[in-house]
Amino acid sequence: MLLEPLFLNPVFQDRIWGGTRLRELFGYDIPTDTTGECWGISALSHGPSIIRNGVHKGKTLETVWKVNPELFDHYKSKDFPLLTKILDAKTDLSVQVHPDDQYAQDKEHQPFGKTECWYIIDCEEGAEIVFGHEAQSPEEFQEMVDKGQWNHLLRKVKVKPGDFFYVPSGTIHAIGGGILILESQQSSDITYRVYDYDREDAHGNKRELHIQQSIDVTHYPHEDPTLTYHVKQEDQAVFTELCHEKYFSVSKWDIRGQSKMIEKAWPFLLASVIDGAGDITINGQKFQINKGDHFIVPASVDSFSLNGQTELIVSYPV
Numbered sequence: 001m002l003l004e005p006l007f008l009n010p011v012f013q014d015r016i017w018g019g020t021r022l023r024e025l026f027g028y029d030i031p032t033d034t035t036g037e038c039w040g041i042s043a044l045s046h047g048p049s050i051i052r053n054g055v056h057k058g059k060t061l062e063t064v065w066k067v068n069p070e071l072f073d074h075y076k077s078k079d080f081p082l083l084t085k086i087l088d089a090k091t092d093l094s095v096q097v098h099p100d101d102q103y104a105q106d107k108e109h110q111p112f113g114k115t116e117c118w119y120i121i122d123c124e125e126g127a128e129i130v131f132g133h134e135a136q137s138p139e140e141f142q143e144m145v146d147k148g149q150w151n152h153l154l155r156k157v158k159v160k161p162g163d164f165f166y167v168p169s170g171t172i173h174a175i176g177g178g179i180l181i182l183e184s185q186q187s188s189d190i191t192y193r194v195y196d197y198d199r200e201d202a203h204g205n206k207r208e209l210h211i212q213q214s215i216d217v218t219h220y221p222h223e224d225p226t227l228t229y230h231v232k233q234e235d236q237a238v239f240t241e242l243c244h245e246k247y248f249s250v251s252k253w254d255i256r257g258q259s260k261m262i263e264k265a266w267p268f269l270l271a272s273v274i275d276g277a278g279d280i281t282i283n284g285q286k287f288q289i290n291k292g293d294h295f296i297v298p299a300s301v302d303s304f305s306l307n308g309q310t311e312l313i314v315s316y317p318v
Contacts, residue, residue: 003283005295008049013037016201019090021180026292037087040294041270043080073267073299079111081317083187084270091177095130095195099217100169108190113169115247116185119313120163121274124178131157132222133172138215164242170219184250184315234260250315259306266316269297278308
C-alpha cells in the first residue's frame with residue numbers, strides 16, 4: 001500500500017504571451033523567457049508530469065494512472081480527469097472559449113471538454129480579465145465579431161490577488177496581462193480563439209482563429225456563475241471551499257501551524273503549494289512541501305496532517 005504523496009515534476013509551455021515570473025516567484029527552471037504555463041499536475045499525452053519520488057519515480061502520471069488504478073480509487077474515467085496549471089500572463093491571452101464534453105467528443109474526438117476555474121495568485125494593480133460577452137444570440141455575436149466591435153462585445157472585470165472565478169465551458173474569457181493564476185480544469189487542451197489582437201508570432205504569422213467553433217459552443221446570453229464559499233477553521237488552519245461543481249471541487253488551504261488530522265473525503269487529492277513551506281505527515285512519516293510543489297495524495301492514504309506556514313490550492317474530481 002502506497003502511504004506517501006506522488007510529487008510531480010512540472011511541464012513548461014512556451015507561449016507568445018508568457019514571461020519569467022514562474023522562475024522569479026516559484027524558482028522553476030523555465031526553458032524560455034516567454035514561458036506562459038506550468039503544467040503542475042498533468043496526464044495529457046503531449047505534456048505528462050513525471051513522478052519524482054518513491055516506487056513510481058521516473059514514470060509519467062499518465063502511465064501510473066493506467067497501470068495502478070488502485071492509487072486513484074479505480075476512478076470511473078478511462079482518462080485522468082483533471083489538470084492543474086500555473087499561468088504567467090505577461091501580456092493578454094487571446095479571447096477564447098472551450099467546448100463541453102459532448103462537443104469535444106463529437107467534433108474533436110477527445111474525452112473531455114474544458115470547464116476550468118482560476119485563483120488569482122498575484123496581479124498588477126488595475127489588471128483585468130475578459131469574462132463573458134454582451135451578445136444575446138449567436139447572430140448578434142457573429143455581427144459584432146464581423147464589425148470588430150470588441151469593446152462592446154467583451155465584458156471586462158478588474159481583479160486582485162485572492163479572487164476566484166469559475167469558468168464553465170461555453171464562457172468567453174481571457175486572462176489579462178500582468179496576472180498570475182492557478183488554474184484547475186478538466187484534463188483538456190481544446191481552445192477556440194475568438195480574437196488575438198492581430199498580433200504576430202516570432203515568424204510574423206498570426207495565430208489561427210476559430211470563429212465558427214466559438215459561436216457554436218458559446219452560451220447565450222452570458223450569465224455569471226453563482227458561487228458560495230464554505231469556510232471551516234480548525235485550530236491553526238483555515239479551509240475555504242471555493243467551488244464544488246459538476247467536474248471538480250477546489251479549495252484553498254491556509255496552514256498557520258499544525259492542522260488537525262485531515263480525513264479522506266475524495267477519491268484522490270491534487271495539491272499545489274502556492275506560498276510558504278511546511279510538511280505533510282502520513283502514517284507518522286513527514287514529507288517536506290515547498291512553494292511551487294505539486295503532488296497527489298493517492299486513494300491509499302486515509303488521513304494526513306499538515307504543518308508549517310503555507311498555502312495550498314487543492315482539488316479533486318467529483
